[in-house]
Amino acid sequence: xxxxxxxxxxxxxxxxLRAGLLYTLPLAISSFILGLILAVLSALAxxxxxxxxxxxxxxYVWIIRGTPLLVQLFIIFYGLPSVxxxxxxxxxALIGFSLSxxxxxxxxxxxxxxxxxxxxxxAGYSLGMTRSQTLRRIILPQASRVSVPPLANSFIGLVKDTxxxxxxxxxxxxxxxxxxxxxxxxxxVLYMEAAVIYLIFTSILSFFQNKLEKRLGxxxxx
Amino acid sequence: xxxxxxxxxxxxxxxxxxxxxDVSLDKGKVLxxxxxxxxxxxxxxxxxxxxxxPDQGTIKLSDRSLDFQKGRKVSSKEVTELRKRTxxxxxxxxxxxxxxxxxxxxxxxxxxQKKSKEDARKSSQELLAKVGLGDRGNxxxxxxxxxxxQRVGIARAMAVEPDVLLFDEPTSxxxxxxxxxxxxxxxxxxxxxxxxxxVTHEMKFAADVADHVLLMDGGYIIEQGHPKDVLxxxxxxxxxxxxxxxxxxDI
Numbered sequence: 001x002x003x004x005x006x007x008x009x010x011x012x013x014x015x016x017l018r019a020g021l022l023y024t025l026p027l028a029i030s031s032f033i034l035g036l037i038l039a040v041l042s043a044l045a046x047x048x049x050x051x052x053x054x055x056x057x058x059x060y061v062w063i064i065r066g067t068p069l070l071v072q073l074f075i076i077f078y079g080l081p082s083v084x085x086x087x088x089x090x091x092x093a094l095i096g097f098s099l100s101x102x103x104x105x106x107x108x109x110x111x112x113x114x115x116x117x118x119x120x121x122x123a124g125y126s127l128g129m130t131r132s133q134t135l136r137r138i139i140l141p142q143a144s145r146v147s148v149p150p151l152a153n154s155f156i157g158l159v160k161d162t163x164x165x166x167x168x169x170x171x172x173x174x175x176x177x178x179x180x181x182x183x184x185x186x187x188x189v190l191y192m193e194a195a196v197i198y199l200i201f202t203s204i205l206s207f208f209q210n211k212l213e214k215r216l217g218x219x220x221x222x
Numbered sequence: 223x224x225x226x227x228x229x230x231x232x233x234x235x236x237x238x239x240x241x242x243x244d245v246s247l248d249k250g251k252v253l254x255x256x257x258x259x260x261x262x263x264x265x266x267x268x269x270x271x272x273x274x275x276p277d278q279g280t281i282k283l284s285d286r287s288l289d290f291q292k293g294r295k296v297s298s299k300e301v302t303e304l305r306k307r308t309x310x311x312x313x314x315x316x317x318x319x320x321x322x323x324x325x326x327x328x329x330x331x332x333x334x335q336k337k338s339k340e341d342a343r344k345s346s347q348e349l350l351a352k353v354g355l356g357d358r359g360n361x362x363x364x365x366x367x368x369x370x371x372q373r374v375g376i377a378r379a380m381a382v383e384p385d386v387l388l389f390d391e392p393t394s395x396x397x398x399x400x401x402x403x404x405x406x407x408x409x410x411x412x413x414x415x416x417x418x419x420x421v422t423h424e425m426k427f428a429a430d431v432a433d434h435v436l437l438m439d440g441g442y443i444i445e446q447g448h449p450k451d452v453l454x455x456x457x458x459x460x461x462x463x464x465x466x467x468x469x470x471x472d473i
Contacts, residue, residue, distance in 0.1 A: 122273055123316035127330035128306035128382055130298070137333060141320050 005189050012180050012193060019176035020197055027172060028159045031094055035101025035158075037152070042106035045136075047113060057106065064103035070164050072096050075166040089170040095167075097158060104154055112147035113139060145216050152209040156202050163198075173197060223282070224249040224386060224417045225270070229280035230266055230290075239277070240267045241441035247434065249385075250415040254428040257438035258464055263421045266438070267388055270419060271308040272301045283307055284385040306334060313391040315371045317363040322422030323374050324350060324359035330382045349377040353407050369400030373407055380411075387411065389420040424464075429453050437461050460472070 043059060045053040064072070077092040116139050124134030163217070166175035177194040181187045225247040232240040239262045245371055247253045255263040265288040268274040270283065284307045288296060318326050327346035331337045337345075348354050353373040355366075370394055379387055389408065390463045393401040404425050412418060422428055428435060428449060435452040437445040445452050445461040456462050 011427035034396070117316075119312060119314055120318065122310075123312065123378075125305060126271055126312075126388075127271060127378070128302055128334040129330060130302055133333050137329065138318055142318075145320070218426065219326035 001189075005186060008180075008184050009189055009193055010183075012177070012190060014172055014181070016176055016194055016197055018169065020173040021174075023170070023172040024159065024174075025201070026160050027090065027097065027162050027165060027170070028155070031097035031162075032101055032135065032155050032158055034094070034098035035105055038098060039105025039109050040209050042102060043109035043113060046106065046110050048204025061103045061106050064099050069096065069161060070100065070167060073164055075213060079131040087164070089168050092168055093162070093170050097162065100161075101154060101158060102105055108147050108150045108154070109143065112143040113148050114198050116142050133208055148216055149213050151208070152205075152212065156205050156209070159201055159205065160198060223247070224251075224284060225253075225269075225419070226280075226282040228271060228280045230281070231277045232267070232269060232274060233260075233277055239441055240269070240303055243279070243441075243443060243444075244307045245436065247417065247419070248348045248416055251417060251433040252412045252433050253419045253436065254422070254432035255419065255421045255436045255438060256425070257436075257444075258427060261438040262441045263436075263438045264390055267390055267419060267421050270386070270388055271305050271310055272296075272300070273310075305384060307385045308386035308388055309381050309382060309386075310388045310390065311375045311392045313394050315363070315368075315395070317371055317374055317378070319363055321362075322359065323355065323361050323363065323366070326363065326374055326430065327378045327381045330378070334382055346381060349380055350374070353377045354403075367400060368396045369403045372396065374403045375404070376404075376407055376411075385417060389414055389418065389422070391421050393422070393424060425453060437464070439464065 015041050042057045045057040046061075048054060073093065073096040076096050077087065077089060080087065080092075110128045120138055120142065121134055124138045125131075129137070161170055163174035165179060169175070171179070174194055177190045184190070223246055223269055225245060227243060227245040230243040230245075231238070236421065241262075243262075243266055245253070245266075255266065257263045261335050265274055269276050270281065272288075274298065277292050280287065280289050281304075282288075283304060286304045286307060288300060288304060291323070312399075317323075318329065321329065324343065324346050327349055328339070328342040331342035331345065332422065335342075347356065347359060350359055353376055355370060355373055355377070358366065358370065358374075363374065364376065372395075375392075376387075392408065393404050394406065401424070405424065408418070408420070409431050411429075421429075422433070432449040435446060435449045436443050437452055439460055444458050446457050452461070453465060456465055
């Protein structure tokens with residue numbers, strides 16, 4: 001490796017990390033929070049027993065899971081202006097990623113709710129609790145525990161997927177690396193450097209995911 | 223009359239599980255339902271708090287009366303009102319694993335009876351003491367033995383001050399040496415004059431605690447009456463066969 005390449009790596013480390021901390025992670029975190037809300041609403045609609053709500057939920061999950069995320073982002077950012085809806089790149093990315101997290105999360109939350117034994121519902125009912133009381137106080141707290149590991153996985157996946165926002169001109173970490181490449185003509189070192197920083201992010205998150213899982217495992221031995 | 227059930231029918235798909243059941247029970251009495259597996263005894267019990275919805279018939283329980291017809295839906299409000307008058311103890315306990323023992327007992331007092339947390343805690347502590355678990359309130363269910371868990375189940379069922387306590391094979395999931403601690407608690411409740419309906423395979427216990435015994439088979443009541451008569455001197459061949467087989471198993 002030449003001195004020039006080493007110098008480029010050192011010089012670009014902080015700008016890349018900064019873009020990661022200030023743009024990649026905030027986009028991932030805010031999309032994840034919005035997506036979780038969507039996921040729970042969609043899962044509840046799906047199991048509501050109300051045909052129209054269940055159909056809406058199914059349709060949403062079908063569309064989002066059945067089409068590429070990159071295409072969705074292009075439709076939101078480059079397509080919608082044709083019908084007069086012009087969104088800043090951050091908002092467009094936020095909408096795209098939230099819808100995606102919501103659809104995949106919907107299936108995770110639904111599976112978690114359905115994994116709680118029927119006896120728990122019956123115990124709530126037998127005490128005179130209504131369906132919504134039983135859901136809120138008995139089923140969801142248990143289901144949220146079950147769904148932590150798969151949801152943590154999808155968060156880690158989301159951190160990586162935010163690199164797609166580069167394609168709609170949102171200057172997160174990957175877009176930043178592209179900019180530096182345009183200046184220095186060193187694609188291999190720059191993209192490798194970006195990859196390493198993603199790896200650092202996801203490794204730290206995996207570490208916390210493991211801790212969280214161990215902790216949840218301890219307090220619910222049965 | 224605390225419970226009055228008339229002409230109760232229930233099918234699961236093509237299988238008719240209850241074929242016209244009539245049951246009456248006075249306040250303060252204990253009804254024990256026995257019978258072979260698949261006889262419909264658990265379904266009958268679950269109809270009493272509408273965990274199963276009957277297809278046809280009437281159920282009168284305490285001050286509520288409900289009439290069932292195929293294709294007519296009973297409002298969820300009516301269902302909840304009837305359930306508030308019953309408490310159920312399940313074969314597999316069905317305690318809430320994410321809540322401590324005392325929170326299990328407090329839950330319905332807070333959500334259903336709208337008691338304050340302090341009041342709920344106080345009366346739950348008394349109920350736990352009553353089932354001999356006054357010192358285990360802060361444990362989680364999985365830290366208790368099966369017998370202890372089932373006693374928590376009984377305390378939880380009593381927490382909403384139900385008019386009738388329903389027991390669905392309360393000792394079937396227990397190791398043999400843990401059965402008696404649960405039966406003792408149930409017997410104590412019988413002595414105190416609680417109205418109870420118990421589905422069980424424990425024949426000695428049935429003879430001991432019941433005021434009235436129902437023997438079910440194939441969706442019908444084939445024998446009923448005073449426990450001594452039903453258990454020691456059954457009339458029908460089918461009843462004799464069932465009870466003989468049980469005594470055989472005892473040996």
